[in-house]
Structures are given as structure tokens and as C-alpha cells.
Amino acid sequence: MTIILVMLFIGAFGGFISGLVGIGGAIIIYPILLFIPPLLGLPEYSAYVASGLTAVQVFFSTLSGSIKAATRPDFTPSLVLQMGVGMIIGSTVGAICANLLNENFVNIVYIIIALLALCLMFIEPKHNRYHKSYNQLLLMFLGGVIGLISGIVGAGGAFIIIPVLLVIFKLPMKQVVANSIVIAFISSIGAFGVKLFQGFIPFEEALGLIIGSIIFAQVGMKVGQKTPSKIQSLIIIVFIVIAIIQILMNL
Template identity: 65%
Template sequence: MTIIHILLMLSIGVGGGFIAGLVGIGGSIIIYPAILLLPPLFGTPEYSAYIASGLTSSQVFFSTLSGSIKAIKEPDFNAPLVLYMGGGMLGGSVAGAMVANLLTTPVINAVYIGVAILALILMFIKVKPHADAGHSYNHWLLIAVGAVIGLVAGIIGAGGAFIIIPVLLAIFKLPMNTVVTNSIVIACVSAIGSFAIKLMQGYVPLGNAIFLIVGSVIFAPIGLKVGRLLPNIVQKAIISILIVIAITELIF
């Protein structure tokens, strides 16, 4: 790897890690398109969708793991919420990672774009959070929804938090602080299956992944700390903007 390549991977990891902590996502919403699109612009070898997906899964797992260590100490952390939805997503992500091996690059990108558009739509659905939203959810529905999200997340190598956040806000009507704190932990649980499968499939070149991981692990807790200071409307705006950018990059 050249110095430019190393710095590029490190920078992508830093950006993804900070965003992961800032708004409670794994960073895949910007990592996956960045890995596909940026290397050719800097004269470094480009990656296939399979490798980009594998590298994304490694970044997501370690960035969410880093952020989760801090998140579980927050007052808004809810273990049952993480257990039920995270468990469903873990099973779904394993299946999705295995299915991805059978899909073509255009199909994988189409899945990513479709889910990102759905997440964006859900972000604009206005609902009033339940006063006891952290405890009054349907456990079986959480597991089922988690499994579906995990399936899609496994295909693109994501933790799925950019989908989790709109779903928890619009469908389960949880407060933003609860969503941001717990979504990064749920994404971490989900990312275990996706990362493990893609690693076994040989889609995670460790020499490249290490720089993504280092940047992510260092900056995810910093992003989480900054995120706690932001108003809900600002966090939602940041997530929405990131989704739009990612969709636009992959379409054009």
C-alpha cells in the first residue's frame, strides 16, 4: 500500500467513526460509497462491491464496538431493546452476508440505494414519542423488524443503524436520545454476523481494514460525546443529509 492509500483509508475510517458516534450509526452510510468512489480519484486501486462491503463491515463492527463501550454507560441505554432488536438483526445479518455472495454488484448497490431511500422517507415522518417509549415496545415485533433490517444490512456489510434510527423513531416512537444511544449498540450486535461471514469469505483484506478500524475506534467515542450536545433536529438533519449524499454518489 502507498502512503496515499494508507492516508485515504485512515481518513475514511476517521470520518466514519466520528459520524458513527455523532448520530448513533455505524458509518456505513458514508463508508460504503466512499470506499467505492474515492480510491480512483486519488489514483489508488479501486475496490469491487464485494470488497467494499467487506471493508465496510469491518469498519462498522469496530466503530460501533468503540462507541458502544461508552453508550452502555449512558442513562438512555436500554438493555432489553438492544437484546431483542440486536438479536433479530444478528440472525438476519448472517443470512444477508451469505446471500450477498450470490448477488451482482448492481444488485448490491440497488439494495443499498433502496433501503437508504426508505430510511430517508421514515426520517420525515413526524410522530410524538411515547412517554415510556424506552419500555413499552412489542418484543416480537422488534425481533422481526430487526431480522429484516439485519438481512439487508448483511448484504451491504453495514450494521444497519442508518435504517434502525428511522425505524425506531417512526415505528416504535422512541425519543431521539434513546434511539441514538441504543442504535449504535444494536448495530454493533448486528455487525458481528456480517463481519464474521465476510471475513471467512475473504472479502476483508486486513492490510486495508486496519487503517479504517484505527480511525474509527479513535473517533467514534469523540463523535458520541459531541452528539450528546446536539439538538434532536440537528441530529436528524445530519442523518438525512448523509443519506442523500450517499444515494446521489451511487446513482451518479
């Protein structure tokens, strides 16, 4: 029961953040799963199990958030489909490769992609007007690369998707949030499926994460619609920095 309650809280937190800023929550859930349970006297998780549980949280929080996001006027199906195809292929391959790598390497990969996302967040792009036409090959290629790397740590990759859409494609934050969470859901399908097949998703812990993620992703989405873009960007930056520090301490 203690494990379920802890995971329920972690899932609720990750789900809320997911809905608030359009990310899957992996950027903060992965290190939380590594550090919080031992502090509460619960078993310590390996990087493999932590990434498996992260994949569960990302899958269900982005699924919940996607249902709401798809009804928003900023939702762009062409963007989601083109980038999502690359993401799901890349994340599936990344999830398979993760099982062949040692834990320190998985953590190092996580730090690298988090630092990349952090650097992009400090670039001030000039946003284009809202549009629905995109370079399909570029979207699929970037989606594949992001999916490959994020699949290694069981992430949906939205914390990389957001800076890419903001800086490279110059989209406004509200449009980015509405689409990134759906792209992250598509990406998470591959990682979630592989982690489940590999046996890195313990049922009891996953149950709490699922319930918390589904409920609070909807709450976060509602709050996010009323949150200024600069505040959303700041929240993303803060969580990326915290995650980097936590993982560095674990190396």
C-alpha cells in the first residue's frame, strides 16, 4: 500500500506537469524514481526499472493530455503525424538498445539530451504566424533522432520536442504545448511496449503511476491554458536543471 501511495503521488505530480507544459513528465519523473523511494525506506530501483516506470507514466499522462489537446484550436494533425512517425520508430529502437547499455551510460545520455534542451530554451525565436504546412522530411528526421535518444531512458521526448518546435520551426508556445504532448504520446507507445515486453514494469508501482497520471494530466491541461507562455518556459527550464543536477549526483 505504501508503494502504491508513493507512486500515486509521483504519477499525479508528473501528470500535472505533463498537462501544464505539454511534456510527458520523464524529465523529472525518472530522477524522482531513482531518489525518492530509497529516502522513504522503499526498495531502490535500477536505471532499467526506473526507465520502465517512467515509460508507464509518460504513456498514460500523455494519453490523458492528448485527448484534451486534440480538441484545442492550436492542434495541428499534420505536424503531429509527420513528427510522430519518426518518434515512434526512433523510440522503439532506443528502448531496445537501452537494455544493452550499462546504467551509467543511460544516465549520461539523459544528461546530454537534457543539456541540449536547456540550451535551446534560452534561444529567443521570432515566431511565424500560425500555419499547418511543414517540411515533412525534416520533421520525420528530427522525430527519429529525438525518439531514438529519448527511448533509451523511457521518455516521450517532449522536453526536447518543445525547444525544437520553438526554435527551429518558430511556433508559438501555446501551439507547441497543444501538439507536443500528442507527439510525445505517439513516441511513448514504442518505449512503453518494449519496456513491458522486457519485464521492466512492476505492476504495483505502475498502477499508482497510471491513476495519478491520468487524473492530474487533465488538471494540468486546464491550468496550462491560463498560464502565460513565459511562465511555462520557466517551469520547463527549472525542471530540466533539477533533473540534470540529480542525475549528476547519481553518477
